Amino acid sequence: MKKTPRQTALFDDLPLPADLVERPSIPGSAKRLDPEQRRFNKLTQEVQALRGQLAAVQAQHERIRQRLMQDFFPLNDRLLSARVDLVKRLDALLNVPKGRLRLSRKRREGLESCLMWLLAPLMHEVDDPELSAIHDRHSPFTAEESAELDRALVEEMFGADALEGFNGGSLDDMIAHAQSRRAERQTSSGKRVSQRAAQLAQTQEEAQRAVREVYRNLASKLHPDRETDAARRSRKTELMQRINAAYEKGDLLTLLSLQLECEQLDADRLAKLPLERIRRYNHALQEQVRTLKAEMTALKEIMAELLEVSPTDLDHATDGDLMAMLDDRLDALRTSAMQIEAWCQGLADPGQRDGVIDALLDEMHAIEDDLGFAELEAIFMDDIEPSSKPRVKTRRNKTQPR
Numbered sequence: 001m002k003k004t005p006r007q008t009a010l011f012d013d014l015p016l017p018a019d020l021v022e023r024p025s026i027p028g029s030a031k032r033l034d035p036e037q038r039r040f041n042k043l044t045q046e047v048q049a050l051r052g053q054l055a056a057v058q059a060q061h062e063r064i065r066q067r068l069m070q071d072f073f074p075l076n077d078r079l080l081s082a083r084v085d086l087v088k089r090l091d092a093l094l095n096v097p098k099g100r101l102r103l104s105r106k107r108r109e110g111l112e113s114c115l116m117w118l119l120a121p122l123m124h125e126v127d128d129p130e131l132s133a134i135h136d137r138h139s140p141f142t143a144e145e146s147a148e149l150d151r152a153l154v155e156e157m158f159g160a161d162a163l164e165g166f167n168g169g170s171l172d173d174m175i176a177h178a179q180s181r182r183a184e185r186q187t188s189s190g191k192r193v194s195q196r197a198a199q200l201a202q203t204q205e206e207a208q209r210a211v212r213e214v215y216r217n218l219a220s221k222l223h224p225d226r227e228t229d230a231a232r233r234s235r236k237t238e239l240m241q242r243i244n245a246a247y248e249k250g251d252l253l254t255l256l257s258l259q260l261e262c263e264q265l266d267a268d269r270l271a272k273l274p275l276e277r278i279r280r281y282n283h284a285l286q287e288q289v290r291t292l293k294a295e296m297t298a299l300k301e302i303m304a305e306l307l308e309v310s311p312t313d314l315d316h317a318t319d320g321d322l323m324a325m326l327d328d329r330l331d332a333l334r335t336s337a338m339q340i341e342a343w344c345q346g347l348a349d350p351g352q353r354d355g356v357i358d359a360l361l362d363e364m365h366a367i368e369d370d371l372g373f374a375e376l377e378a379i380f381m382d383d384i385e386p387s388s389k390p391r392v393k394t395r396r397n398k399t400q401p402r
Helices: 035-094 105-125 129-138 143-158 171-189 195-222 230-248 252-261 267-272 275-307 319-347 350-370 373-380 390-399
Strands: none
Touching: 035 105, 035 129, 035 252, 035 275, 035 319, 105 129, 105 350, 143 171, 195 230, 195 252, 195 275, 230 252, 252 275, 275 319, 319 350
């Protein structure tokens, strides 16, 4: 194992970047090492690999975020504006005196249903008093009464206290809140003091203790307040910033790497450490593995939601794949906006009006057929997830994008 420069050389230059610091490992063949030592080498390697993977996912997330700011949000605003315009045009059309607009009772009722179908999500996306007035004109219930009906439905499905702490929102928001509350109740009801829970608590304590031990050793030797030379104190200050950042994150691998960098630790000393200490190190490294995996999973879930794909679709996705997924979603938004804008223009043209009305009613009926009552009830009961219906999501993008 190659040794790091001596401590005197360390402070002649700035500390090495974290990704260039030597990975601590215990030398020797796997057969000759104790199981805890072998596990230590395996975990340090795994943590290092996961950090590289997380950095790559973070870079991908940042590129997607930039594209969203540049392209997605302007398109989404355009689509939202078109949806609002369509609702207002339908309202104006339905308010034309019956003698001046030939519209059968069945088509008028269908248009009113279509208007309410389009309006429902907008009521929670746009703060527009005119939309509330349109709702009250065409609904047998006021907006407040509709919300109460939604609450009653969710409470009937999930229980009387399902919406406790709910701060307002759409029916989808109510369902999500109720599902979350039910999951919390199930988790809390299943909590019991067990041997497994006690072992987990002990493991976490040992992991924290291992991180504290290494941190204190580094801080006691390298604290800048004990340095009289101004230049060396400045360099130690930068080093302590890295040490403090690693400690706050429970990053044992970086702390051990810094010990190697500062020659407080080398391969031979590491090999001679008591197995009890190596075991504590392993607990801390295992916590790092869990933390890194959780961070990566959370980022992938965010990216998948933005791209409207499954998180598993991102497991082996290249940058080109991600940009292609985003381009697909942008194309869908653009197509939706153009379609709704065309409908708005068609409603203003008597020659196109009937065709547009038929298209709107067909669209509404197609979605209603796709998502029947049995499936809707299953969603309420949490037997299936709405996202398991890709066809519905694709259609929904035309008029009711999330």
